[in-house]
Amino acid sequence: MSDRLLAPDWTGPSLPIWTVAPDGLAARLDSLGSAIATFARANGFEASAGSHLMVMEPAGGIAGVLFGLGKPGDAARHPFLPGKLASVLPEGDWRFDGPLDDAALAALGWALEAYRFRRYRKPTGKTARLVVPQGVDYASVQRTAVAVTLARDLVNTAPNDLGPVELAAAIRAALEPRGATVTEIIGDDLLAQNLPLIHAVGHGSDRTPRLVDATWGDAAHPKVTLVGKGVCFDTGGLDIKPDTGMLLMKKDMGGAANVLGLATMIIDAKLPVRLRVLIPAVENAISGRAFRPSDVFPSRKGLTVEIGNTDAEGRLVLADALALADEEKPDLIVDMATLTGAARVALGPELPPFYTRDDALAADLQATAMALADPVWRMPLWKPYMGLLDSKIADTNNVTSGGFAGSVTAALFLSKFVENCPSWVHLDIYAWNPSAKPGRPDGGEAQAIRALYALIEKRYAAA
Structure with missing residues (x-):
């Protein structure tokens, strides 16, 4: 649970956050009384996006705070924007008073803005709490905040504290108390159970590779399988990365972290699906x-x-994980991975590309993502590029010989291992905020899991 959110039925005292857009500023100030209006105008408050002005009472206490939403179409007018106040306002309990673009996302933005990674540093600062607006699904906001916090914490953890063993333990800690069954295939057992590619990648490290396999729910329900890339640190292997290329490689298990966060949302909401989570947990290291x-x-x-x-x-x-998932012919496979730098070159850090053969799924995911301010963008599984993965001595190469369409050809490689599932979607995420924005502190990030959750809920809620 987020300690920064109070339920809508909270009856304790709270201070107002007067939200206002520039076109309604004059009327809004007049409604708050001449003293506040005069003070705001004297301070040049114009309700620009993200601006705020603390208003004091004559006796010295806080009367409230004015918060600017900005003009329609302003680039800064993100639904999370009001959440920035969680790290600005003094300690106390606050409530929104005025228009919001999306009350649920404003409340979620508050909870996510308040996030701090606390493993290695003591928390600092005071706590400003928000009374969640009436009509907002408080349980849903809390569920999402918990999932995002879990994903962020895992991505932010230093690699010496999060190898394959520790990632597997984190998966168990998150899923077993929620009623999931979790098993592991470890080390040379990966070869015995026909998972040779996972073994090959992880064999160079002293930190033993494994596949974590978790299941939850009624086997009679639609089968949804989540697959997450769990490369706990990536040196590049013998094709070693330069030092600058390794600086963020603790986040190369970001796909696993995001999948795990999504899984907790599905389980906590008790969606009527049979959920399976497959996470290959390895370290790509250099050794003999x-x-x-x-x-x-x-x-x-x-x-x-x-x-x-x-x-x-x-x-x-x-x-290997996708091939295993595909064998039981689930209704939906979602895989998430910090897979290619090419995806960042094409779309930047905030807009993950996704790939699917299912046009209806693509349209639903795109629309849902945009409605929830959890953006993704469809990219093509362009079959003519499949030939770029040809090998002269094997069935396929894992890379192309040139530098073109790196994210597309990576997705095409994965598509070779999914044949039976009618709906498969691959997301090439970044899992990191390089700079802070409202509701999105710099560091590890959950991307697309809110959109994916809403998509799964919509598809299978009536099952």
Whole structure:
């Protein structure tokens, strides 16, 4: 539960946040009385996006705060914008008083703005709490805040404290108390149980690789399977990254963190699905056991894979996990991965691309994501590029020989391992905020899980 949110039925005292847009400013100030209006005008308050002005009582106490929403169409007018006050206002209990673009997202933005990663530093600052507006689903906002906090905490954790063992433990800690069954396939057992690509990627590290497999729900319900890339640190392997390229590689398990957050939302809401979560947890390290460029490995699917680059390891561990997921023919497979730099070049850090063969699914996901301010963008599974993955000695290479369409060709590689599932979607996420924005502090981030949750709820709520 977020300690920054109070239920809508809270009866204790709270201070007003007077929200206002520029076109309604004059009338709004007049409604608050001449003293406040005179003070605001004297201070030049114009209700620009994100502006605020603390208003004091004559006796010295706080009367409230004016908060500017900005003009319609302002780039800064994000639904999370009012949430920025969570890190600005003094300690106390507050309530929105006035128009909001989306009351639920404003409340969620408050909870997410208040997030601080506390593992290595003592928390500082005072606590401003928000009374969630009437009509907002308080349980839903709390559920989402918990899931996002979980994902952020995992991504932000230092890699010495989060290897494959610790990631598996975090998955157990999140899912087993919620009633899920969690198993692991560890080390050389990956070979015995036909998961050779996961084994190959993780074998070079002293931190033993594994596949975590969790299930929850009624087996008679529609089957939804979530697959998350859990590369706990990525050196690039023998195709080693430069030092600058490794600085953020603790976040290379961001797909796993996001999948885990999404899973908790589904379980906490008790959606009528049979949920399965598959997370290959590995470290891509350098040693005498590390896999090499030009190695050839079998995959669970039976396709042989030539290694064109050891720094394209995420798609390898996902390939085995996706093949395993596909074998039981689920109704929906979602995979999430911090997979390619090409996705960031194309769309930047805030807009994850997604890939699917299912046009109806794509349209639903795109519309849902935009409505929830959790944006994604569809990119094409362009079949003519499949030939770029050809190998002269194996069924496929894991990379192309050129630098074009890197995110597209990575998705095409993954598509080779999904044949039976009618609806599969791959999201190439960044899982990181390089700079702070309202509701989105810098550091680890949950991307697209709110949109995916809403999509799954809509598809299967009546099951």
